[in-house]
Every structure is written in structure tokens, then in C-alpha cells.
Amino acid sequence: MNPIPHRQNQEPQLRLLRARKRILDDASIWLVVQFGLTVIMPMGLTILALFQPQIRPWAAAAALGVTLLDVLILDRMQRYRIRLSAKIAEAFDEAVLDVPWNKLVGGKRAPYPEIASAERRWVRWGGTDDRLRDWYPLAAGRPPLYLGRIICQRTNLWYDGELRRHYGRWLIGLGVGLPLILLAMAGFVGLTIDSFVTTVLAPTAPILTWSAREYFRQRDAADAQETLRGEAEALWEAAKQGECSEDDCKIQARELQNAIYLRRASTGLIFPGVYKQRRKTMETAMNDGAEGYVSELKLGAAAE
Template sequence: MTADGSELSDIAVRQNGDACQRLLKARQWRWAVAVRWQLAQIALVLAAPILAVTLGLAVPEAKPFIAFLAVCLTLLDVTLVDRAYKTTLKTAARSSELFDIQLLKLAWHGLVAGMRPTPEETDRAVRGWEGLRTKHSIENWYALDVDKVPMGLARAICQRTNVTYDSDLRRLYRIWLDSLMVGVTVIIVSLGMASQATFADFVLSAVVPMAPFLIWGLRERFRQADAVKANEPVVQEAEKLIEAVIAGNCPDHDCLVRSRSLQDAIFQRRATTVLLFPGIYRYRRPDAERDMLAGAAYWVEKAIERA
């Protein structure tokens, strides 16, 4: 209990309990499935075009077929892979929502999140996660410091770190995308110049096959920029709620309502924003988690000082 009689948070303790760990495993499996569809899309828009460009420059008579294949790959991406990818994102977002509401003691909002995952679906996802050969630790998902403050404040701090963590990773991804786009463009132009092909042959053998990748890269780059921008008002609202709780200007019921609204925004972000490029999360995770812990510690210390 705090000095004013408020009950301290138990988020840090319960997140490692059996019930929450099962939901977290299900969450991670659903995102792993989404990553597989993402990899399928990357294979269509990156690996296949690179092979097509190489073949087109080596076998000039195959250029019309290669151009036709590039169009087919684009249509396959739009009609099948991209749609399946987005469906798995929404499924994963619902699993994430179930974990969060259980841990943060919020109600399920069906008008926003849709149908709640069934126990059977969760169990299948848990088995999928446990069957993975390689998996990272999922204990201490949220900062342990949040148990030093009341539940309403701890909940808001966790919601804020959800969004800031995501924005940090996406800013890095956007930089990587820009570098990748420039690098691939330079390679295409260099191959065309080295082959001494006519402009028409160059377009058929290099530009057309790489069109799916260029379209994907531009689309992905703008999606990441939009996601970071969309996160900004959510972070601002979370900080307003945190400051209101610290100042004692937010009764428990009002805090619960405002946190539920924040959770709706977090779900919408998860359900509609594409994933990071595979590997970026693992590369950036140690630094991102240190930043997350530092952010949580800052608000916890500020609350303790105010008390």
C-alpha cells in the first residue's frame, strides 16, 4: 500500500505467472506466423526479382517472359500474400490485446478488437510457440519498477512504453529501408551499364522485374513513417494520463476509462501497421529494452518524489 492507501501494482509479478505467460506465448506465436507471411512477401518482391534480373541479363531472349513473370508476382502479392499477411496481423493484435487486458486489468472492447480469442485458439498458439526451435526470453515483459507505484499509474506507464518501444524500432527500420532502396537502385543501374544493353532491353530485363521490390520498398517506407507519426499522439496522451495520476488529478474510475481509450489506440496500431524487417527486432532489442526500462524508471521516480 502507498502512503495514501492506494494498492501497489502487481503487474511485474503477475506477468511471469503461469496464466499470463500462456497468453504471452500465444501472443508471440501469432506474431511468428505473421512474420512467416512477411517473409513470403519479401521473397516475392525481393528475392524473385533479383533472380529475374540476373537471368534477364544472362539470357536476353527470356526478357518478355521475365517481364510477364514480374507482373504475375505483383498480382500474387496483392491478391494473396498481402491479404493473408494483414489477416495474421489482426489475429496477432488480438492475442496481444488479450495478454494486455489480463495483465493490466482492463475489459475487452469488442467494438474495437472484435472477437476475443477462444481458449482453444490460445492453446493451439501456445503449443505452436513451445514447438519453436529458437525463441527469446519472454519473462519480465514490462519493467519491474512499475510495482513500486499504484496500479493506475503502473498501467499507464506500461502503455506508454508499448508505444515508445515500437516507435524506436520503426525509426531504425525506416533508415534501413532507405539505405536498401538506394543500394538496390545503384546495383540495378550498374548492372545495366555493365551489360551495355539498349534502354529498352534495360527496362525489360532490369527495371520491370525489380518493379515489385521498388513498389514494396516505397510502400513499406511510407507505412513506417506513418506508424511513427501515428504513435506520437498516443505517447502524448499516455504522458498526460501519467502526469494527472502523479498530480492526484485523476480518480481511479477516470484513469481506467482513459487507459481503456489508450489501449484501443494501441490495438489499432498493432492491427494495421506492418511488421519490422526480420532481424531488426533482435538487433535493436537490447538497446530498445534499456530505453524502455529507463523511461519507466523516470516516471516511477517522479511519482515517488511527488509522493
């Protein structure tokens, strides 16, 4: 047994998870506001403008204002919280997986006052530890630490990559489906080309901008995950075959952790409903995967 299962449920680590979850929830609030202003509102204005021609110039002007608000404020508010949550996640992994903090990659640690404030808000808003305990699969605690560490990193990369691919497909459907619906409605009311531009195309620009940006963010993140998963697989095979010592494996795991941190700090958010929908199924698959990795070690030992 290694200390991963015990460490991840210790109070200092749970405190980090509470703060991180609250900060990500705050970022998700901004995501919902962004969705409402860049998708729901333009959709409503466009439908209204189809039947109320006098508001068409105002709908186009509102769409332009929303686009600027999105770029200058809404997106930036999310990015700050994503980077802060990445620092907190890195501190959690540092303690649980025994990977020392890399200042060149992670920079300064997350300010403790912000962590404490976020944790208090988590508790005040009724948050519980039920979904925070056993963050990594318990099976990762059975092999030696240098192997359990890699199992945790591999499952982390798989979980995030699969979730983002699912979300990316949802974004494609939204980004293509809504404009097509509006286009059909425009054809139904018999708009001219000029009227189509001012009534449909201009007001729906925020929808297209948001969905395209989020789709490419999620796709790029998922593609990067594939590369990292390949590196994790190679490290796992080397460690499993005894081709790297415990110290060498720890150094390589730290290098992999650098990439995991950078991915966490730069990728976009996933809509809360998507995560809740997929959570139970994916956690079951993640735990089964960890059990499979441990079984590989047993089979290898038996073969020897």
C-alpha cells in the first residue's frame, strides 16, 4: 500500500478540493451568464426581430455590444478562475502524489486568503465532502507510490479528455443547429438579403463566435490530452517493466505533471450540466481502468 488513498482524504487536501470546487463553480456562473448573453439573448432578439422589423437595428447593436462584453469581461473572468483552480489542483497533487512544486511552470502558489475564502463560501453554500473524498481511484493505493502516481495521472488525463470530446460534440450541434433554425425562420417570413444580414446574421454573430471558440478550445484540449496520454502510457510501460528506477520515474512523472498543470490552466470550462450528466458513468469507468492497471502489475509479477 502507498499513502495516496490516505493523503487525499486528509483535511488539508480536502480544504484544497473545497476551495477549487467553489472557484470552478464561480467560473461556471460566469459561463452560464456568458451563455445567456451570447446564445439565448441573440436567439430571442433574432426571433423577435423577424416579426418586429422596427427593432432590427437595435438587435444588431445589442449583438455587437454582447460580443465586446464577452471578449473584454466575461471570458476574462472565467480565465482568471481557471488559472487559480489549476494552482490549487497542483497543490493537491503535490501533497497527494508527492510531486514537488515546480515554480518555473506553476509560478507562485495560489494565495492562501483566496483559498480560505473559497473554502468558506463552499461550506456556506451547503457544499459537502461526499464528492470530494477518494478523488483518485482507491486502486491506485495498492502498488508502490511511483506506480500509483502514474495511475492517477493516467486516469486524470483519460477522464478530462473523454469529457471534453463529449462536450465538443454538443457544441457543434448547438453552433450549427441554432443558426439553421433561424435561417429557416428567415426563409419562412421571406426576408431579403439585406434584411437577413441585419435581422439574422448580425444578431447571431455572438452565437457563432461563442460556439466556435469553445469548440476549438475543447478540441485542442482533447488533442493535447491524447499526446499527454501517450507520454503517460510510455512512462507506465517503462515503470512496469522496471526500465526506470523509482527516482527516475518520479522525475519523469514531475515532467508529466508540468504538462497536466499547463493543460488545467489553459483549457476552457465545461458546462455544469454536461459534467453532472456524465459524472457517474465516467467515474465508474475511471475506477475500472485503475483496477485494470493494477491487474497488469499482478500479471507481470506472475509471469516472472
